[in-house]
Amino acid sequence: MGTDSTVRARWVASLYPDAGEAGGSLQYPVRRRPSFGPGDPERAKAEAGRRARTKVRRYCAANRLNRLGTLTYAGKGCHDPKQARADAGEFFRALRAELGGEALPYLWVPEWHPGGHGLHLHFAVGRYIKRSAIERAWGRGFVHIKLLGDLPTGSGRLEEARLAARYLGKYVTKDADQGWEGLHRYEVAQGFQPARVSIIASTGRDTIAQLAEQMARPPDYVWWSSETQDWQGPPAVWVSWAA
Structure with missing residues (x-):
């Protein structure tokens, strides 16, 4: 039997209905190590800043x-x-x-x-x-x-x-x-964090379909990592709704 981990890979997404956005990526059974760490402090700092800005956006939008x-x-x-x-x-x-x-x-x-x-x-x-x-x-x-x-x-x-x-x-x-x-x-302020809904799918397109079903309509904007030159992470998608 084959042991290729990509056979068992799946798409995992997080939907924030109140914020009108969702993001997901292809994940593998064995978690891959990030391409940066203690040896690349600037990259780690930039990633921490990106995560913080994402949380700011979701909190402001949801509330x-x-x-x-x-x-x-x-x-x-x-x-x-x-x-x-x-x-x-x-x-x-x-x-x-x-x-x-x-x-x-x-x-x-x-x-x-x-x-x-x-x-x-x-x-x-x-x-x-x-x-x-x-x-x-x-x-x-x-x-x-x-x-x-x-x-x-x-x-x-x-x-x-x-x-x-x-x-x-x-x-x-x-x-x-x-x-x-x-x-x-x-x-x-505590007590107002945006609610999160987890989505698990077999493909990126199936991910979009499940997100659209949860929100009762297709997203107004869809971004695929394949559209970004030199993307270094796993395949990913980000979507948003206008209202």
């Missing part, structure tokens, strides 16, 4: 976080990442109190100010909040909040949230070595 805000420190600013994290936690607790204690999905990321003023905190929420409430909850400087626009006519909250995720995702890996060693580069 329709389509309003972006910025928290700025007054005076000389804050130059301590641990202090900034503590201040962010206190801000969101105070903001929930301003909203009557209601649970609130949110995501925030830090950014070092290019002018040397220290840290800014960028965040996304999915509902209208009075600016005065944000100012009272922050109490350390200045705030800015806006609903995202500049999207094609007909775009809804999902596309707005994806745009917010792209904006916030830029800061997940930006200046990652400046005081953030051992610290998460973004934080989210």
Whole structure:
């Protein structure tokens, strides 16, 4: 009998219905070692950043976080990442109190100010909040909040949230070595992680068919790894729905 592991290979995909996206790849019974590791720290760092940006995108999309805000420190600013994290936690607790204690999905990321003023905190929420409430909850400087626009006519909250995720995702890996060693580069409200549905299929096309069945319609966008030159991983697919 043959022992070729590819005979028993199967497609495994993860669908995030609320985020309107799914991704999968061909997997083998014996897990292949990644092509990078301790000997390739830059590649490992880039992969960690990609995974973080993916999680940011799914969280924002699933919770329709389509309003972006910025928290700025007054005076000389804050130059301590641990202090900034503590201040962010206190801000969101105070903001929930301003909203009557209601649970609130949110995501925030830090950014070092290019002018040397220290840290800014960028965040996304999915509902209208009075600016005065944000100012009272922050109490350390200045705030800015806006609903995202500049999207094609007909775009809804999902596309707005994806745009917010792209904006916030830029800061997940930006200046990652400046005081953030051992610290998460973004934080989210607990209890709002997007639900995941596992799909197992025999072929890539069967994977697409099962995903379409789960979502009750075909995906609006399909990407195959075969379309990417010099793709080094196993065959993979990524799909998304517009709404």
